[in-house]
Amino acid sequence: MNDMTRPQPGAVVNESGIEVKPLYTAADVEASGGLGMIGQPGEYPYTRGIHPMMYRRRPWTMRQYTGFGNAADTNRRFKYLIANGQTGLNVAFDLPTQIGLDSDDPLAEGEVGRVGMAVDTLEDFETAFEGIDLDAITVSLTINGAAAILIAMYLAMAEKRGYDVKKLRGTAQNDILKEFIGRGTWIFPVEPSVKLVGDTIEYCARHAPKYTPVSVCGYHIRESGATPAQEMAFAFCIAKAYADETIRRGLAIDEFAGRLSYNFNVFGNIFEQVAKFRAGRALWAKIVKEHYGATDPQSMWLRMIAGGGGGGLTFEQPEINIVRGAYYALIAALSGAQTMALCCYDEAYTIPSEYAQRISLRTMQLLIDEMGLTETVDPLGGSWYVETLTNQMRAKMEEIMADADARGGIVKLVAEGAVQAQVSAQAYAMQRAIEEGRFPKTGVNRHRIEEEAPHVELHPYREEDARAQIAALDRVRARRDAGRVKQALAQVRADAQAGANVMPAIVGAVKAYATVGEIMRELVGVYGRYREPIRF
Amino acid sequence: MTSNKRIKIVLAKPGLDGHDQGAKVVVRALMDAGFEVVYTGLRQTPEQVARIAVEEDADVIALSSLAGAHLPFCRKLKPLLEANGLADKLWMIGGNIPRQDHDELRALGFEGVFPTGAKLDDIVNYIRENAA
Numbered sequence: 001m002n003d004m005t006r007p008q009p010g011a012v013v014n015e016s017g018i019e020v021k022p023l024y025t026a027a028d029v030e031a032s033g034g035l036g037m038i039g040q041p042g043e044y045p046y047t048r049g050i051h052p053m054m055y056r057r058r059p060w061t062m063r064q065y066t067g068f069g070n071a072a073d074t075n076r077r078f079k080y081l082i083a084n085g086q087t088g089l090n091v092a093f094d095l096p097t098q099i100g101l102d103s104d105d106p107l108a109e110g111e112v113g114r115v116g117m118a119v120d121t122l123e124d125f126e127t128a129f130e131g132i133d134l135d136a137i138t139v140s141l142t143i144n145g146a147a148a149i150l151i152a153m154y155l156a157m158a159e160k161r162g163y164d165v166k167k168l169r170g171t172a173q174n175d176i177l178k179e180f181i182g183r184g185t186w187i188f189p190v191e192p193s194v195k196l197v198g199d200t201i202e203y204c205a206r207h208a209p210k211y212t213p214v215s216v217c218g219y220h221i222r223e224s225g226a227t228p229a230q231e232m233a234f235a236f237c238i239a240k241a242y243a244d245e246t247i248r249r250g251l252a253i254d255e256f257a258g259r260l261s262y263n264f265n266v267f268g269n270i271f272e273q274v275a276k277f278r279a280g281r282a283l284w285a286k287i288v289k290e291h292y293g294a295t296d297p298q299s300m301w302l303r304m305i306a307g308g309g310g311g312g313l314t315f316e317q318p319e320i321n322i323v324r325g326a327y328y329a330l331i332a333a334l335s336g337a338q339t340m341a342l343c344c345y346d347e348a349y350t351i352p353s354e355y356a357q358r359i360s361l362r363t364m365q366l367l368i369d370e371m372g373l374t375e376t377v378d379p380l381g382g383s384w385y386v387e388t389l390t391n392q393m394r395a396k397m398e399e400i401m402a403d404a405d406a407r408g409g410i411v412k413l414v415a416e417g418a419v420q421a422q423v424s425a426q427a428y429a430m431q432r433a434i435e436e437g438r439f440p441k442t443g444v445n446r447h448r449i450e451e452e453a454p455h456v457e458l459h460p461y462r463e464e465d466a467r468a469q470i471a472a473l474d475r476v477r478a479r480r481d482a483g484r485v486k487q488a489l490a491q492v493r494a495d496a497q498a499g500a501n502v503m504p505a506i507v508g509a510v511k512a513y514a515t516v517g518e519i520m521r522e523l524v525g526v527y528g529r530y531r532e533p534i535r536f
Numbered sequence: 537m538t539s540n541k542r543i544k545i546v547l548a549k550p551g552l553d554g555h556d557q558g559a560k561v562v563v564r565a566l567m568d569a570g571f572e573v574v575y576t577g578l579r580q581t582p583e584q585v586a587r588i589a590v591e592e593d594a595d596v597i598a599l600s601s602l603a604g605a606h607l608p609f610c611r612k613l614k615p616l617l618e619a620n621g622l623a624d625k626l627w628m629i630g631g632n633i634p635r636q637d638h639d640e641l642r643a644l645g646f647e648g649v650f651p652t653g654a655k656l657d658d659i660v661n662y663i664r665e666n667a668a
Contacts, residue, residue, distance in 0.1 A: 095552035095603060099579075107581065110608030111552050184554020184578050224557050315652040348652055349634065424560040431561050435655050444653075458634055461604065532577040536564060 014272045016229035018392045024384035032391035037282045041377045044289065045282035047390065048378035049336040050301040055374035060332070061339040062364045063140060063305065067092030067117035068351050069465045070472070071127035074117040078132060080354060084361055090140045090305075090341055091128070092116035093150070098185040100146045100520030103469045112466035115351070116142075119150065120473045121513045125157040134158055140171040140215070140305070140339075145187035147174035148196050149519050152507040155208055171212040171261060174200055177238040178217045180414045180530075181423065182224030187520070190415040192527035196502070198245035203503035205246075205256040214242060215261045215305065222265040223311045224420075225427030228272055229393055232280040233400035234419065235262060236287060237410035243292065249501075253292040257299035264304055266328040266335075267312025274380055275389035277306065277335035283394050306337035313343055316443035318454050321345035322359055329364050333373040334380055340364050351459035417533030424536070473515065480513040488512040489522050496526035543667045546594040548576040548585045550613070553603035558631060558652075562600065565656040571596075571663065582609060586616035589625070595667045598628040599646075607637055614644045626667045630654060 042052030093116040096108035143150040176193040204213040218235035285300040309328040313321040342360040344352035433439035488509040495505045628648035
């Protein structure tokens with residue numbers, strides 16, 4: 001690393017470890033590498049944005065994370081958000097669904113429909129998206145460990161409704177490597193988990209070429225304690241692992257890279273965040289072009305959802321989270337995000353209320369309508385500070401990626417628990433810094449007040465919804481063709497044992513109304529279960 | 537406990553919740569404070585928590601829950617801890633625990649409730665003062 005980024009004692013240093021000066025001039029831009037990587041919007045290396053006209057052509061998609069109870073409850077909330085101007089959906093699933101358990105599994109007791117929508121069979125998907133135009137509203141599924149099954153359900157549901165799967169758009173999160181680092185909805189050991197991601201990318205490239213089968217998440221790595229530079233660097237390491245897995249199957253980079261996308265966080269220093277996104281766009285483009293030899297510009301685009309910001313929100317004085325959310329949305333807009341979502345002000349307490357969701361939605365809408373953010377592409381481009389920081393962040397990310405490769409590569413580091421230990425040590429250091437007042441946090445170590453009960457409406461959990469879900473599951477089990485289910489499940493197991501791509505068999509099983517838990521049992525029977533390395 | 541034995545804490549992630557950032561931060565704080573800490577990792581059933589607490593001869597049984605299923609879990613864990621002779625140990629819970637649930641958790645025997653916003657030093661001091 002060059003001397004510029006090695007902080008002196010008493011210096012102002014951003015979270016990524018880069019010293020921040022009181023004033024920047026053109027000389028700083030030159031010293032950090034100049035403007036060689038800036039280019040024009042819509043042109044390689046895309047520092048300024050992946051499209052020439054950016055939000056002039058179309059504002060960002062607004063896609064709040066939503067789901068609770070059963071599919072009918074969630075369908076009603078989807079329609080409420082769409083009626084209020086939301087332009088995409090982002091589905092939250094309950095934990096049993098996320099780790100592949102049916103709602104009547106003993107381990108699911110008390111968790112059915114609690115933090116997201118419960119899904120057991122294709123019927124739940126039919127209900128969840130009933131009355132929603134899947135061409136007009138794209139759907140993002142926040143699913144990882146069980147992604148192969150839920151992608152199959154989405155494609156089967158759309159096909160059943162008459163959509164051409166070849167033209168169907170949509171996204172699945174399906175980033176299992178980050179689940180081992182943070183979020184924790186892993187199921188299989190690391191190696192078969194990566195293999196399954198490869199299966200979904202390969203299957204979609206061949207059968208649903210407009211579908212985005214993976215959204216690589218720096219987001220949760222950041223939430224687990226990573227710096228902004230690490231967030232993006234580790235995400236790129238992970239994306240490369242999936243790309244390598246897919247290329248091994250004989251696909252060319254240009255056959256699938258254009259359908260990879262990203263999910264990043266936005267909390268922290270505004271300028272560090274904007275520089276992170278601008279730097280990341282150029283670095284990803286360079287990796288795809290130079291390392292993988294892509295020639296299709298779309299393969300090089302860093303398409304992303306940016307937002308959330310959960311790790312920056314506070315339990316204390318929750319209403320000030322509304323203000324934080326507004327700044328987070330501003331960051332995402334200044335950074336050229338394709339899609340935006342915001343954590344709601346009440347999320348440290350509960351599943352967001354309709355009221356809280358509407359405030360988040362309005363926050364994003366008023367940036368479009370009132371603040372002029374869609375008029376000019378990359379409005380911070382050319383700032384000596386932002387350009388210098390963009391160069392420095394890019395160098396920092398390359399350094400972190402090289403270090404991860406030198407230590408054996410991201411798959412090995414995740415399997416050993418090394419990344420987990422690294423980011424959790426940082427999370428601990430940050431928590432200490434906040435508690436000791438060294439890292440300012442409004443409402444926590446600055447401007448504290450004696451708080452009465454907050455103005456938060458707690459989302460009720462209804463046991464009767466879980467019972468209704470199980471009753472519905474029983475009805476599907478009684479009604480379906482048991483012989484067809486048995487045969488479809490046997491095919492899933494046979495293909496998994498043969499090391500073949502399991503997606504066609506899974507699609508067959510969901511169409512036969514096999515349950516998430518039944519399909520998962522076949523896969524676990526072959527792949528086994530992950531054992532978490534405990535490392536401090 | 538005898539005076540020459542370090543306080544031993546089993547810290548568990550109950551149920552299906554995968555949010556372990558906070559649990560791991562607390563583990564590190566407890567280790568820094570000189571306690572012996574056994575972290576279970578994710579997805580522990582009530583039976584597993586009770587078994588590990590017995591095997592490790594824990595002085596403190598601590599849970600970290602962020603996804604809202606703490607009450608049904610603690611209702612199942614309580615009789616198992618009692619049946620395994622752990623009724624006199626210190627039971628604690630932290631995480632996203634709404635104020636309205638604190639009384640029931642305390643009534644179940646989870647005396648130490650440390651919701652989001654709790655300070656690490658307060659958790660450490662509580663254990664120093666109450667575990668024995």
